[in-house]
Amino acid sequence: MEIRQYERFEISFTGPSGGNPFCEVELHAEFRLGGRVVRVRGFYDGDGDYRVRFMPDALGTWSFTTTSPTAELDGRSGSFECVPGESHGPVRAIGTHFEYDDGEPYVPVGTTCYAWIHQPEPLRDQTIEALRKSPFTKIRMCLFPKRYAYNENEPESFVFPGSLSQGFDYTSFNPAFFAKLDGELDRLLELGIEADLILFHPYDHWGFKQMDPEVENRYLEYVVARYAAYRNVWWSMANEWDFMREKTAADFHRYFRIVQAEDHAAHLRSVHNGNDFYDHGLPWVTHLSIQRWETQQTSTWLGQYGKPVVIDECGYEGNIQEAWGSISGQELLRRQWTAVTHGGWPGAHGETYYNDREELWWAKGGMLTGESPPRIAFLRSILESAPVNQLSFEKARWDQPQIHSGEEYYLFYLGSSQASWRVWQFPQGQKYVVDVIDTWQMTVERLPGTFAGEARIPLPGREFVAIRATAVAD
């Protein structure tokens, strides 16, 4: 049997279906390659079906053996051949940027559809089609459904069997829900989109934000066992963790440690704030997932934590009454470009234009109708044409926050400034070509000639312009 590198190996065993297998039956498998041993938890999928999923990250012949207190699931073994594929693997945090496991750069360009998997299938299909045409390489989405303004519909199925009226069985899981989620994560995988899975959140009326620790732990083990082998999964412990008043920082430490211990593929781990930050300095946090409108602070957080900073929320383009859901596309772009040129990553798209169906992209997916997506695609193209993983932040002067790669590449965003020129101090002994980028009009104008030393760069005198300087040979 052959499995391509970073793809999913999955094996199924038939075991006991009586009693409560979710709680009572334990199954692990040990995967071996040379001297390496990787221990992976299996999960019960209902109807006597036990599964183990594993993502091989290295080429060669992997063997495995199961261990279980249940005799019929113990000591099952086999092997497969991991062969080269076309995938780059899961995304890793390296310094203050991201790479796929094989070293290929990854640029997080994110959108938010919190509850899209809880919508009817036709709407989910529409979401996937919209994503296909979009610039997004990452999506934030919740496992638990969402109850909030413009989110009044009950979902078809839940993580746990049951319903709001009948209550939930917290001692088991709902295979039908997870089968749907399996499929949707595969659709995202096919589009090359990372799924930032939000494990807990406060927008609840079912009781999922205040479960017993025992239930939470079992939930986390189950979800990680089921999805760690999806190479496009990220773990977000919560959305607006500090608004989950029933839980403390110690609870979140526990979530992180379980996820870290259970995840054989070591996917990215973060937690998103409402007002107050979690301590992003803790070792199990791989990167910052930030909600703030003042994205010029990105460089401060970068300095504080030395980890990649993803601005996952800075207000949504839309027209609903709430301040967070009614900024213009121009303002969203300004905040995103500000984040990027302060050393962060643009994870923060979302759309909240009202329609009579109450299908707002930010919650339910559907259609993208805003002005920002094409401009975000343009921003992505600028980043992807940069030496993106050599970029670091510096303040050349107090009003010149920029990212640069050594003396080879500089990117400076003027934001709300409508300056009609800018005097630039180029490093000695090096010539540069200079592009004036209109981030809103999506144009790149190469200025004539080359620039060196102290040079005056003419600018168009309007807002939302960036300057890009690239070193050239004589």
Added chain:
Amino acid sequence: MEIRQYERFEISFTGPSGGNPFCEVELHAEFRLGGRVVRVRGFYDGDGDYRVRFMPDALGTWSFTTTSPTAELDGRSGSFECVPGESHGPVRAIGTHFEYDDGEPYVPVGTTCYAWIHQPEPLRDQTIEALRKSPFTKIRMCLFPKRYAYNENEPESFVFPGSLSQGFDYTSFNPAFFAKLDGELDRLLELGIEADLILFHPYDHWGFKQMDPEVENRYLEYVVARYAAYRNVWWSMANEWDFMREKTAADFHRYFRIVQAEDHAAHLRSVHNGNDFYDHGLPWVTHLSIQRWETQQTSTWLGQYGKPVVIDECGYEGNIQEAWGSISGQELLRRQWTAVTHGGWPGAHGETYYNDREELWWAKGGMLTGESPPRIAFLRSILESAPVNQLSFEKARWDQPQIHSGEEYYLFYLGSSQASWRVWQFPQGQKYVVDVIDTWQMTVERLPGTFAGEARIPLPGREFVAIRATAVAD
């Protein structure tokens, strides 16, 4: 002799012209009305001419007698009749707002021309003509000239006799300079514009930012003796006080206390920051003079200090290369409206559009060419038609910072929000008319009918809109 209330009584005496009268001759006058005694310092104006200026704030027969160690200036006396006039008197800080001395509301709508009095007369005339047509009720201006980008010209005259090349005589003052300033303050007075006189600043190449304390004290005494009787004068200890590296907070305490002690008319006193605030809680500070771009913080400062907050600088409308001098008129207006609806006052206009004459309004005056002045006039009209001195700040909800007068009047600014409606909770048992104000288009649209209880206010779905609700009888 009759002097109208709040106008200037000035009397001149001939005295010694030998030696150095600026340092060696002291003159005071005591003005009496009934039981009140007001002691006022006189000043030397050159050529043996000694003057005392006094602003009577109460009607009746005032008498005065001079006191001086110099015999010929001692014991001179006289009287005048203070009669009703048309002036409202100097501006006072009352709670968190301003009033003229007679209780008439004063709305500070400020502009900045730091060095306008140091420009040639034709340019000064142009400035006065521009101010005449402008909405401004306050101007920030320096007594010392300014050396800075776009400020390279030497002035005709200085506070002290001398010049950059020949040095300055710090033991005397230059009557020619002060005669010019007298005249310009009178021109502002005629326009009803308050002069926020900046006594020190760091943009120097003459040495004025690092004078000896003895010289500074004499300078402050002289300036206050000369101008306290101008009812339109405010005292600003410094511009960007924290950028005057040679001076400490203790020096600024000294400045404030001298100005406070010497000023018989008790004009407003403040100090303007670069980065760091002076302690605005100190008793001699009458109001806050703030430089910050993030004007949504206004309500925080209001809560901290309980004094009026004037946003005197939040970036200038213009197109020069510096970030502080290249924001759009729209962005300036957004910051001003944000300040106002967080309980502050819009002191922060300035223009920095480049022209070949290097006559940038913010420094030299001249012509107003920006997009913001008519919109600032509109903002002023909104404030002047409000119960302006009953307004206080409140946060009705986290994204609804508003100013209001009890349950009679509400003003809420949506800023960058392009919300297409807003649900408002009106106080029980009261009906309201609602205006939708476009702060940029300068339109006021009265919505049909009246509103009460929980009501949905339709909005145009574009940025820079404000909502005004006014209680009406049934």
